[in-house]
Amino acid sequence: MNSLSLNLLLRSLHDRRFSLSLIVLALAAAVALFISVQNIQRMTKDGFENTIANVDLVVAARGSDIQVLLSAVFGIGSTNSLMAAQSVRDIADLPEMAWHVPVSLGDSHKGFRVIGTTDAIFAHVLADGDKRYRFNKLLSLAVGADVAARLNYSVGDRIVLQHGLGDYGAAHDDLSFEVERILQRTSTPFDRAIFIPLQASEAIHRGWRGGRRMIALKPEHVDANERHKEAERHLKGHKHSYDHENEYHNDHDDDHDDEDSETEHMHGPSGIDAVFFGLKDQRSIIQVQREVAAYEAESLMAVIPGITLSRIWQIIGLVDRGFIAINILIIGLVLLSMVAMTVLSADNRRREMSILRALGAAPRLLVGMLTLEALFISISALVLGVVFAGGLSLVAQDILAVQFGLMSDQGFMLSDAYLALYLVPTALLANIFPAIRLYRNSINDGIMVRR
């Protein structure tokens, strides 16, 4: 193709700039949609698999690793049984451990689960912006970003927790908690949780038995000044029986009757649902896993969250397959648009092509011009589509985060656009059919151009 025919092509494109712009815009929109779906798919998967990215191990009573994570992290179901406080202390004392975060589950508030935990969860598990936050009072709580958004909570609001997880549980309305912190968004299930001090979790259950409140408490019964003392004591073997509406801690309930008399007076939980651990050196993870499995006093297991979360993702692969199906549809749409665009373009240029052929232009030159045009359109659509997707990602970032809990550290990633690169060879392939048609038409039209 010489410079004159290239010039001819450019001027032809310029002449058809309005219709071509529409074609490029339509294709760019399809490309942007494709990239955005890829982006959301990645964010969903990353968000899921990195739910507790900072946690090296989750230790709980032996059972299914999936069950442990589903209950401890996603609030689905429950662990088989509780861990004894002594076990927690023993495991935490292993030399490989850097930090630990016990979590105690069971209560809820307007459908959101309540997690009894320690300050360490803010320092090690939740968002960086909340690293320095500490519970200041025993009856204080921190609410996840989704909870605050849905229930329109702000700092200073007072709320009452509900005993158990269902809607039918009795309220802990003898003690109200003050919202002390709205936590930053983490795009994890923790955004839909409420965090209270572990001691408070224990304290509000004093006087409860068989899912019913036997004694009403007053705030002074849970003196805030005792908080720090309790914090030290809570894992030192004081016995307490948790008593939740759902009665899901079977092991614990087995000895319920024997402990009833003590329950109302003892501080510190007798059991923990799970403990998140951070290691000093991640290379020791397998070693620690073995040590936990070999723990003799209680039957425990250590779950590596990343691996188990990947397994869960594979099991619930419906989401992934849904995304793949959507992407296939979009690719089909792009392909169809590209073929339609090229056929239309060739039809619109039939007269022009016949003139050029009569003037001595070889069919391969005409096909070359058509191919170059398809290349130009596809690359323009690709670049514009990437820009659209980037812009869309920027604009929709907050909506995705607030409405859908989708957030990515990397934000829009160009790597999501790699697949869209296939648009270019697709355009060239789609060009073959109209190019052959064009060649035949130019022969049939001869010098009697019929259009």
Add this chain to the structure above:
Amino acid sequence: MGINIQNLSFGFDKPNGFSFKISDLSLVTGQTYVLLGPSGSGKSTLLNLLSGILRPNSGLIEIAGQNLLGVTAAHMDRFRGENIGFIFQTLNLIPWLSAHDNIALALAFAPGRRARLNGAVSDNVNALAQSMQIEERLLAQPAGQLSIGQQQRVAAARALIGAPSVILADEPSSALDAANTKLFFELLIGSLDTTRQTLLVVSHDTRAIDLFDHTLMVDDIIENRGNYE
């Protein structure tokens, strides 16, 4: 010899397709010819055969000493660009190109024609425009904005530039009145290099036949016209 046809047989490769034979037709270099005949008599098909867009079943077609039978498609395209200038019935200018660029377009695929120019492309375009009485200001205008008469002359200039051996014109005056038809053919014939160019115009219009050196009747040269068996 400008154009030489011997024992030409052609038929469209489809049921009931048009077919014909030409035993002998010789057009001499430097001469102008008008081929008269009614619509559907095979005039345009003959032009397609002469331009190499259609291929005959058998026989000889020789233009500027080149036998077109058996040459490759690529060779034929090059040959057509270099040696044949067309004036279409519907003019077929590219409407978004200027008149100047439409004329120069014939050189885009024909380096030999460009090499034959005496001076720059623009100078040659301007000179041809002048001889075809195309005002200079019109050369910069998009062809689509010109009148039919002006477009007719631009189309003729495009066929003439670079002095191809043969000029083929398919009903070029069909949209013109008698006065403009005469003027158009006068300008066209006046712009020919009569030492090396042959002009063949096919038409059913007899208004200007006296301007041509030779008048041919389609019934005299095309035999056995009929459906393809």
